Amino acid sequence: QVQLVESGGGLVQAGGSLRLSCAASGHTFTRYTMGWFRQAPGQEREFVTIINWSGGSTDYADSVKGRFTIFRDNAKSTVYLQMNSLKPEDTAVYYCAIGRRYSYSLGDYDYWGQGTQVTVSS
Numbered sequence: 001q002v003q004l005v006e007s008g009g010g011l012v013q014a015g016g017s018l019r020l021s022c023a024a025s026g027h028t029f030t031r032y033t034m035g036w037f038r039q040a041p042g043q044e045r046e047f048v049t050i051i052n053w054s055g056g057s058t059d060y061a062d063s064v065k066g067r068f069t070i071f072r073d074n075a076k077s078t079v080y081l082q083m084n085s086l087k088p089e090d091t092a093v094y095y096c097a098i099g100r101r102y103s104y105s106l107g108d109y110d111y112w113g114q115g116t117q118v119t120v121s122s
Helices: none
Strands: 003-007 010-013 018-025 033-039 046-051 058-060 068-073 078-083 092-099 109-112 116-121
Touching: 003 092, 018 033, 018 092, 018 116, 033 068, 033 078, 033 109, 046 068, 046 078, 058 068
Parallel strands: 010 116
Antiparallel strands: 003 018, 018 078, 033 046, 033 092, 046 058, 068 078, 092 109, 092 116
16 A cells, blocks of 8 residues: 655745655555646646656646646655745645556546645735
8 A cells, every 4th residue: 555645735925935745655656657736625636747757757737837846756755846936826735646657637646645735825
């Protein structure tokens, strides 16, 4: 069983920055894709960003391009999300996930963390 633990969320003012971490433990897939998804109150969970096993390929939702950066440290089995220039619209619970496909679709991810709250104030 794979365990994913997110950390780094919190309350930040608009324009500020946060770095989220997602540490994986237990059995993990070889050459797995990792991603970040988020869910705002009353909204569906949505794609934010993904990164392939080597870190050589990344994709971002249009809403976060130029502001968020995903990167991974495979030696630590950890993926990070650096969030800069945060906006109130970024307020959501952020979830880390692992899957065997390089995909935007939530259904392609096999394991999910519990989520970490990010709140951006005006």
